[in-house]
Each structure stands twice: as structure tokens, then as C-alpha cells.
Amino acid sequence: MKILLEFQAVRSIWNLKSFYRLFYQDHKVFASLNLSNYEAINRCEQEVPEYFNFASDVLDQWSQIEKEGKQPSNPALWWINGRGTEVRWSFEELGSLSRKAANVLTDPCGLQKGDRVILILPRIPEWWLLNVACMRTGIIFIPGTIQLTARDIFYRLQASKAKCIITNDVLAPTVDTIVSKCQFLKTKLIISENSRDGWLNFSELFKHKEG
Numbered sequence: 001m002k003i004l005l006e007f008q009a010v011r012s013i014w015n016l017k018s019f020y021r022l023f024y025q026d027h028k029v030f031a032s033l034n035l036s037n038y039e040a041i042n043r044c045e046q047e048v049p050e051y052f053n054f055a056s057d058v059l060d061q062w063s064q065i066e067k068e069g070k071q072p073s074n075p076a077l078w079w080i081n082g083r084g085t086e087v088r089w090s091f092e093e094l095g096s097l098s099r100k101a102a103n104v105l106t107d108p109c110g111l112q113k114g115d116r117v118i119l120i121l122p123r124i125p126e127w128w129l130l131n132v133a134c135m136r137t138g139i140i141f142i143p144g145t146i147q148l149t150a151r152d153i154f155y156r157l158q159a160s161k162a163k164c165i166i167t168n169d170v171l172a173p174t175v176d177t178i179v180s181k182c183q184f185l186k187t188k189l190i191i192s193e194n195s196r197d198g199w200l201n202f203s204e205l206f207k208h209k210e211g
Contacts, residue, residue, distance in 0.1 A: 063095035113138030
């Protein structure tokens, strides 16, 4: 049994290395950033950039490559749930959608660079979308597992001084039991097809924003 497990581990590593080797061979044109810059930084031959933003410095450059037709559209996010529902966004689509999400955070939610947001969601596409949106705006993204209790959520809100919490309609009732004691919290944003009193609805706001 030990030999079999070791063989499986080695085979998994070999398959992973083969995947990355093939990926980079087929997508050299796709990487708009010069990877030698990163290697030079690792060797201390080049200084780390003073300012770096993954959304604008990486994602938007890849998006521009697709937009200009220099590279075929490739999935930046490919999500499938247990029922087979599928969401696939290209780099250009993820760039545009994350800008729309960023506009939701900064406009109706009133958040600014340096503000903290607690996001408690299962791994649905909106989780990644809001993650990138926070990168764009400089909003501090604090993820939380959906197993958190009311006491856990209260502690995190108070300790982080978060101004906004984002969750779904499953956890929103739990959040509502403790928010009256959270003096720093200003906005509650729900990911749901339904509206809820005291909560801004992300889907409704998102559809009216430009990317």
C-alpha cells in the first residue's frame, strides 16, 4: 500500500509538471508580462516595483491581448457546480465584470481604498469576481468560511473594523442577529436573487453598472 501511494504521488507530480510544461509551451504569446522580470527580481538583480496591482498590471494586459485579437479567447475562470451549471469567463470578460463589481463597491457601497470588507460566501463565481474587484480598488479583502457562527462573524467584524460585509441569503439572517453591536459596519451586501430589508442587492446593482 505504501509503494502504491508513493507511486500515485510521483505520477501526480509528473502529470502536474507535464501540464505546466505544455501550458507554457502553448501560451507563450499569451503572457504579456515579461517573465524574465520576475526571475530578475528573485535573483535580486531588479527592484520590486513600488506599486503593483494584479488586476490592472496582469489581468487587464491579458484582456487587451484578447481584445486586439493577438491571442484567442481563453477561460480565465471556469466554474462548474455539482448540478453541472457552468460559468466560463475569458480574461477580457473577467476584466470587464470585475470593473463593474468594483463600481458597485465604490459607489452604492461607498467604500474607498484601505477600507475593509468581509466576504463570507461559498466558492461561487462572485467570490472571485469580488476578490479581483477589491484588488482593483485597494479595498482590503477579508474572506471567511461559510461555517462561521454569529459569534465568529461578530469577532471578525469588530477586530477588523470592516465597513462592509458581503454574504448570501443563507447567512444573512445570522449576520442580522449581531450587526446592531458592530459600530464600524456601514453596509451589508447580499448575493441573492431576492431582496432583503437592510441589505443592498449585489445582482441588482451589478446589472446597472458599466465595466
